[in-house]
Amino acid sequence: MGSTPAELPYGTWPSSIDAATAASHDGSPDHLGHVGEELWWTAPRPAEGGRRTLVRRRADGTEESALPAPWNVRNSVMGYGGFPWTGRTGAHGPLVVFTHFGDQRLYVVEPDAPDSAPRPLTPLSPVGEGLRWCEPVFAPSGEEVWCVLEEFTGEEPTDLRRVLAAVPLDGSAAEDRTAVRELTDDAHRFVTGPKLSPDGTQAVWLAWDHPRMPWDGTELRHASITPEGVLTDARTLIGGPGEAVAQAEFTPEGALLAATERGNWWNLHRVDPASGEAVNLCPREEETGGPLWKAGMRWFAPLEGGLVAMLHGRGGNALGILDPAAGTLVDAAGPWTEWSATLAVHGGRVTGVAAGPASGAEIVELDTVTGRARVVAAPHHDAVDPAYYPVAEERVFTGPGGRDIHVHLYPPHHPEATGPAGTPAPYVMWAHGGPTGYAPCVLDLEIAYFTSRGIGVAEVNYGGSAHYGKEYRERLREQWGIVDVEDCAAVARALADEGLADPERLAVRGGSAGGWTTGASLVCTDVYACGTILYPILDLTGWATSGTHDFESQYLEGLIGPLAEVPTRYEERSPANHPEQVAAPFVLLQGLDDPICPPVQCERFLDALASAPGGGVPHAYLTFEGEGHGFRRLDTLVRSLEAELSLYAQTFGFEAAGVPHLELRTAEQR
Template identity: 70%
Template sequence: MAATTPYGAWRSPIGAALAASHDGHPEYAGAVGDEVWWTVPRPGEGGRRALVRRRVDGTEESVLPAPWNVRSRVVEYGGLPWAGAARERGGPLIVFVDFSDQRLYAFEPDAPGSPAPRPLTPLSPVGGGLRWAEPQLHTARGEVWCVLEEFTGEAPTDVRRRVAAVPLDGSAATDRSAVRELSDGRHRFVANPRLSPDGTRAAWIAWDHPRMPWDGTELRLADVTAEGAFARERTVLGGPSESVAQAEWAHDGSLLAASDRNGWWNLYRVGPDEVTPLCAREEEFAGPLWKFGWRWFAPLPTGLVAVVHGRGATSLGILDPETGDLCDAPGPWTEWEPSLATEDTRVVGVAASPRSAYEVVELDTATGHARVIGAEHRDPVDPAYYPEPQIRTFTGPEGREIHAHVYPPYSPDHAAPGGELPPYVIWAHGGPTSRAPLVLDLEIAYFTSRGIGVAEVNYGGSTGYGRAYRDRLRGQWGVVDVEDCAAVASALADEGTADRDRLAIRGGSAGGWTAAASLTSTDLYACGTIIYPVLDLEGWARGGTHDFESRYLDGLVGPLAEHAERYRSRSPLRQADRITAPFLLLQGLDDVICPPEQCERFLAAVAGRGVPHAYLAFEGEGHGFRRADTMIRALEAEFSLYAQTFGITAPDMPALALVR
C-alpha cells in the first residue's frame, strides 16, 4: 500500500548517479558492409564518445580504447565524426575525428598486429586549428571528402570552411598543401558534401551570415572533372528564405533534397528544369541542422526512401517517391534521431519512446520487420517509477497554440496527502530552434518519482510544427518563449494540476536564457535553475560566442545596430535588479558557446541584494555536461534548490548552500 507522503519527499530508486549513467544516447549509426557501427557516450570515462562495432553475429565491441574520443568540434556542436568502408581483404577501413586534437585518423581494426590509428591530417598552430566533419570515404579515388573548418586567427570568427578532399595515404598528415580544397569559398558555411553515384557531380549545402541554416540555405551543385576538381558551381535550390536541410543522391543518379519552401520541410526531386514534390504534407521530413551530417532521409537501392517524419513526435517511414505512398515502420518508438543509414534492404536508425531510451533499430524493408540491434534498452529500475507523459496543447497570448509534454509526479510507493497540489518545474529546451523530444528521460523521472512534476514546453520558435510556428520567435526571443512557458505554468495552476505557489523554471543554453529572462520579468516562479545560459545579448552579439551563432541574434532579436535598446531591455544581466526568486546557476568553465564570463558578471550584479542563490562551475566541462560526476552534482543541487524553496523535507536531501 502506498504511503502518504508530501510531494517532493518521496523516496525513489532513481538517483542522480543512475540518471547520469544513462545520460546521452547513441548517435551517427552507419553501415559498414553487413556490420553496423555507431558512437555512444561514456559519462564514467570523462565524457568521451566511443565508437561501437556490431558484428554480423550480433556481438558488440568498443573498437577504440580510452582516451580516444570520436567527436568533431566543427561549429562547436560538431557533426558526423566517422565513416567506414568494407573491403574484400583486410577488414573494414575506418576514418574518424578524435576530439583531443581534431585530426582525422585512419584505422584498420582487423589488420594484423592491431596497429594504432594513423593521422591523415596535420595540426595547425593557428586559433582553433583544423577541424573536420562529415567524412565520406571514396576509396577508389584514394580520398575522404569532408567539411573542413580552418581557423586563420585567434578570434572565434577568424575561420574559413570548404568542402575538401583528404588523401588516404597519409601524405597530408604533415603537409597541409596535400589537402585538396574543392568548393570555391564563396560561402561561409558548407555542409552535406555528396558525390553522385557516377562520380561526375557533387552536391552540398551552403549559407552565409546572418542566416542560420534553418533560415535560408542553398543547395549547390558542381561538375566533377576528370582530375577531381569542381567546375561550374551553381545553386539549384534554396535561397535567403528557404531552408534546404539535407540532400542525397538516389541510386539512379537523381538528386533528392529536403526543403521548407511550402512551409514544412518536405522532400523534393531536384531536376535540371524543375523541382518535384515527392510527398507534400503538413509535417516535417527534416529539421534544424545543428550538427553537420544529420540524416533525416536515406535512399534505398530499390528506389524507395527511408524518412523520419512527423508533427512533434516522429516516425520512421518508407516513401515511394513515384506514388507518394508512405508506410510507417512498426514498433513503439515515438522519436527517431536524424541518423539514418541504409544497406541493401535494411534501414538503421536511432529511436526511443516514453518507456525506452534511445536504441539502435534496424528495419528490413523486404519483410517489414523492425528490431533492436544495439544499445538495447534495459530498465535499470522498475518501470512503474517512470512518468507517463501527457501530450498537451495550451492556449497562449493572442490565442496561439503552445505544445507541451506534461509529466505528472508518480510513485507506486507514495501518495500525497488529500488536497495537496504538487510542485511543478517548467523545462525550457535549448536551441531555441529545437524542441523537446517525447522520450524516456531519467532526469525527468528523477523528479517525478520524488513527487515533483515536470512540463516540457515546445514554445513558439520550436521545430516540428512548421515554419510559421518556428518563425514566431523572430525578433521575439525573450518575449514569446517567456510568455509561452508562463502560459503553460499558469494553465497548470488554474486547472488544479500544479501548486501555483510552488512553480519553478529551468533550462540550459537558450533554455537557460528563457529561465533567466523569466525570473527577471515575472514573479510567477518561486525559483529557477539556469544552466550554461546566454545572459547578456550585447556581449554575445559583440564577439562573445563562436562563429556559427555569432549572428543568430539578428533573427531572434534583430540587428544590434537597429535594436540596441531591445538588447539591453531583454538581457537578464541588465535586469538583474528585478530578480527576487532563489536560483541555481550551473556553468562549464570550458564553454566557448556561452562563456562563464557572462555568469560571473550576472552574479556580481546580484551580489548583496539578498537573493538566495548558488553558483556551481565545473572545470573540464563545455557547453553540455558530459562527465558523470558533474551531472550527479548538478542534478542533486537542482533538487536541493527546489526542496529548500518549496519547504520540502526530503530524505537524504543533497547539500546546497544558498548565499545572499
C-alpha cells in the same frame, strides 16, 4: 490487490532513481553507418570522462568498442560538431576514418590489422583553434577522403573559413597542410559535406552565409567531378534566403533528392540537376527535415529500387517508407514514437535510433521486405522498476493572443506514494535549448528523477520550437525573451488554475537557450519560486559581440533584431542588466570550457547581482572544469541533478534525503 499508496509530502517520495542512475543513462547512440555487413555508430561513455566511443556490431551480432579510451569520436565543426567518421572494407577488414575531439584531427584505423593503432591524416595548426574536419566520405578515386575543413585564420572565434577539402589517405598531410587539396573556395561562410552520385561524377552540398541560420535559408550546390577529382561548374540548384534545404543526396539509381522548406513544412523533393526543377514527392503538412544544428543530420535515406526511408511528423519523428511511384507512405510498426535524424541503409534494411515514452534510445532495424522492425543494438534495459517512470501527457495550452503552446506534461508518479489529499504538486517548467529546437516525448531518467519524488515536470515546446511548422517557429523572430517567457508562464499558470500545480511552488529550468529563458523568466515574471540555469546566455550585447562561436554569432539578428538598429532592445531584455528584478533564488551551473555560452555570461550576471540591494537573492554558482556546452561527465551530471533537487527542497519546503545540501548565499554573504 495492491496496497493503498502512502500519502507523503511532495518531493520526499522514496525513489529508486538516484542521480547516478539518471546520469549514467545520459546521451544516446548517434552517427549510424555501415562498413560492409557491419553496423557502426558512436555511443556516449559518461563514466569515461564523457567521451564518445565508436562501436561496431559484427555480422554475427556481437558488439565491441572499436577504440579504447581516451579516443573520443567527436569534432567541433560549427561548434556543435558534424558527422565524425566514415568507413569501408579494406585489406584487413574495416578501414575507418574518424575525428578525435582531443586534437580535432582526422585519423585512420584498421582495427583488425596487425598494427591497429590509429594514424593521423591531418596536421595541427598553431593558428586560433586550429583545423577541424567533419562529414568525411571516400572520394571516387578511393585514395582520399573528402570532407568539410573548418580552418581558423586568427585568434577570434569568428576568424575562420570553411571549404570542402580532400585529405590523402596515405598520411602525407599529417604534417603538411599544403598536402590538403581544397575542392571549393570559401565564398560561403558555411558548408556541409559532399554527397556523391553513385557513378562518382556529381557532388552536392549545402551552403549559407551570415546572418542566416540554416533553417532560415540554405543553397543546394551542385558540381561535376572530373576524372582527376576536381569539382567544376559549381552552381546553386535550389534554395536561398527564405528556403531552407536541410538535406540532399543521391539515390542508388542516381536521382537527386532534397528535403526543403517551400512553405510551412519541410517536404521531400526530387531535384533535376540540370534545371533545378523540384517536384514534391510527398506533400504533407508535417516535417521531413528539421533545423540543421549539426552537419550530417539525416532525415531521409534512399533505398534501392526507388523507395525512400524518411522521418516525418508534427511534434516528433515517425519512420516511414515512401514509394514515390505509388504515392504511399507506410510507417514502421512498434512502440517507438521518436526517431533521431541519423538513418543508415544497407540493402533493404533501414537502421535508426528510436525511443518512446517508456524506452530510451535504442538502435532499431526495419526490414522493408518483411515490414518487421526489431532492436538490433543498444537495447533499452530498465535500470529501475518501470513503475517509477512518469506517464507522459500530450497537452496543448493557450497562450497570449489565443496561440497554441505544445507541452509534454509529466505529473508526479510513484507506484507506492501519493501527495497529501487535495494538495497540488510542485511543478518545474523545462525550457529546451536552441531555441530553434524541441523537446521530444521520450523516456528521460532526469525527468523521472524528479517525478518519482513528487515533482511534476512540464516540457514546454514554446513558440519558436521546431517540428510544428515554419509559422510556429517564426513566432520567436525578434521576440526571444518575450514569446518563450510568456509561453512558459502561461503553462505554469494554467496548471495552477487547473489545480494540478501549486502556484506557490513553481520553478523554471533550462540550459543554453533554455538557460536564457529561465533567466529572463526570473527577471520578467513573478510566477516562479526558483530557477535552475544551466550554461546560459544572460548578456545579449556581450554574446553578440565576440561572445560566442561563429555559427551563432549573428543568430540574434533574427531572434532579437539587428544590433546596429535596436541596441536598446538588447540591453532591455538582458537579465544581466536587471539584477534588482530577480526575486527568486536560483542555481547557476556552468562548464568552464564552454565556447558557446562561456562562463563570462554567468560572471557578468553575478557581478550585476552583487550591486543589487543586499547582494540580491540567495543563489549558488557551480562550475565544472573540463565541461563544455552541455554536460557529459558522470560526476558533473550527478552533482548538477543533486544541486537542482536541493534548490527545490529548500525553496518548496521539503527534506531531500541523501542529497548534499546546496549552500545558497547572497552576493553580500560570499
